[in-house]
Amino acid sequence: GSAFDTRKEYILVTGGTGYIGSHTVLKLIEEGYDVVVLDNLSNSVVEPLRRIERILGLKNQIPFYEADLLNYDDINAVFKKYRVSCVIHFAALKAVEESTREPLRYYDNNFGGTVNLLKAMQENSVKNIVFSSSATVYEYSGKDSYTEDSKLACTNPYGRTKLFMESVIEDIYNTAAGTDKQMNAVILRYFNPFGAHPSGLMGEDAGQLPNNLMPYIAQVAVGELDKVHVFGADYNTKDGTGVRDFIHIMDLARAHVYSVKKTSENCGLKVYNVGSGSGYSVLEMIEAMKEACNCQIPFVIDGRRSGDVDKVVCDPTKAERELGFKVEYTLKDMCRDLWRWQQANPHGYRTKAEKSN
Ligand code: NAD
Numbered sequence: 001g002s003a004f005d006t007r008k009e010y011i012l013v014t015g016g017t018g019y020i021g022s023h024t025v026l027k028l029i030e031e032g033y034d035v036v037v038l039d040n041l042s043n044s045v046v047e048p049l050r051r052i053e054r055i056l057g058l059k060n061q062i063p064f065y066e067a068d069l070l071n072y073d074d075i076n077a078v079f080k081k082y083r084v085s086c087v088i089h090f091a092a093l094k095a096v097e098e099s100t101r102e103p104l105r106y107y108d109n110n111f112g113g114t115v116n117l118l119k120a121m122q123e124n125s126v127k128n129i130v131f132s133s134s135a136t137v138y139e140y141s142g143k144d145s146y147t148e149d150s151k152l153a154c155t156n157p158y159g160r161t162k163l164f165m166e167s168v169i170e171d172i173y174n175t176a177a178g179t180d181k182q183m184n185a186v187i188l189r190y191f192n193p194f195g196a197h198p199s200g201l202m203g204e205d206a207g208q209l210p211n212n213l214m215p216y217i218a219q220v221a222v223g224e225l226d227k228v229h230v231f232g233a234d235y236n237t238k239d240g241t242g243v244r245d246f247i248h249i250m251d252l253a254r255a256h257v258y259s260v261k262k263t264s265e266n267c268g269l270k271v272y273n274v275g276s277g278s279g280y281s282v283l284e285m286i287e288a289m290k291e292a293c294n295c296q297i298p299f300v301i302d303g304r305r306s307g308d309v310d311k312v313v314c315d316p317t318k319a320e321r322e323l324g325f326k327v328e329y330t331l332k333d334m335c336r337d338l339w340r341w342q343q344a345n346p347h348g349y350r351t352k353a354e355k356s357n
């Protein structure tokens with residue numbers, strides 16, 4: 001819009017019906033933002049938006065566009081209709097192993113989709129973006145923790161799409177830096193999010209055979225899967241199993257609200273780790289979940305999963321210093337909330353029959 005555009009301002013959330021997106025939409029609305037959601041529903045359903053409306057007692061439905069970022073005209077239409085002050089860009093495919101089998105699909109969707117989105121932003125003079133990146137962009141170093149200027153390198157197509165997209169954002173930022181077209185971009189490198197909204201009404205819908213550890217453990221806890229397969233107990237860690245930096249989904253969602261605010265303060269280009277700074281092993285996570293649900297969680301030790309490393313933990317101090325962001329939820333909270341969601345929704349947002357389709 002022009003300088004005289006007096007329409008209400010919106011935050012456009014791509015991938016806003018997905019796991020991290022939906023929890024962020026809830027947080028944004030709680031903080032008083034108006035939100036418009038775009039998603040092609042390739043890995044989600046619309047139901048989380050209904051749950052947000054229920055949790056917050058909203059009178060109107062959250063505006064939702066079923067659109068694919070690969071269709072430029074569809075994105076452009078959303079920008080024409082809504083005056084967007086900032087985009088939070090979650091929409092992407094995210095399964096590491098799948099990306100090694102179908103790299104073109106990942107490059108096309110994640111990279112192509114992002115290029116289209118950035119073009120539409122330029123076309124409509126939308127300057128602010130918050131981008132979902134990942135701890136996976138760090139080159140494995142065996143160090144205790146990663147800072148934002150640790151070396152970057154990726155070993156799989158999924159990770160490379162994230163690294164490329166960071167570079168694209170940096171490139172277009174540089175072309176306009178210092179001019180009246182200057183962008184503001186906050187790149188967030190998430191560590192390992194899990195957990196659910198404390199109401200138990202929203203959480204991660206990870207499908208029948210989850211790729212990630214915590215949704216898998218939750219499916220075992222609720223009796224949908226037999227046992228956890230621990231991928232390697234011969235790592236150089238406290239108990240031999242992999243160590244990761246876990247963060248509660250509601251903390252991660254809050255980091256996005258802070259980032260949107262940061263872009264509105266003309267921050268330029270910023271990169272932040274979003275994690276707790278503490279590492280827990282796979283066995284510690286099984287134990288923590290066992291306590292939260294007060295049930296047995298059978299497991300077996302299997303071989304290592306290809307591409308995995310022993311330890312990935314962040315240094316969270318930059319986000320704390322510049323964004324004022326610090327995690328509030330503990331590991332116990334994360335497990336409690338995951339369990340509450342999983343128990344109430346053993347098949348996620350779908351029924352069992354829908355899920356097996
Ligand atoms: P998710 O799959 O639940 O959400 C992504 C959403 O994007 C889905 O709803 C999907 O339907 C949508 N989408 C995908 N391609 C699209 C397209 N071309 N057009 C429109 N919509 C499209 O995943 P999530 O866990 O919520 O992850 C969100 C973002 O965070 C992703 O970019 C992911 O790579 C990144 N990330 C996730 C994790 C994690 O552990 N979950 C860690 C680091 C980074």
Ligand code: WQD
Nearest residue numbers: 096134136211212213214216229230231242243244282308
């Ligand atoms: C955690 C630990 C496994 C499953 C991935 C992506 C990363 C980011 C977050 C998107 C490891 C072990 C796992 C299982 C197991 N996503 N494990 N049994 O690999 O740290 O990160 O998700 O950007 O890019 O790579 O997360 O949950 O898959 O694994 O023993 O069934 O649990 O070996 O040590 P990871 P994860």
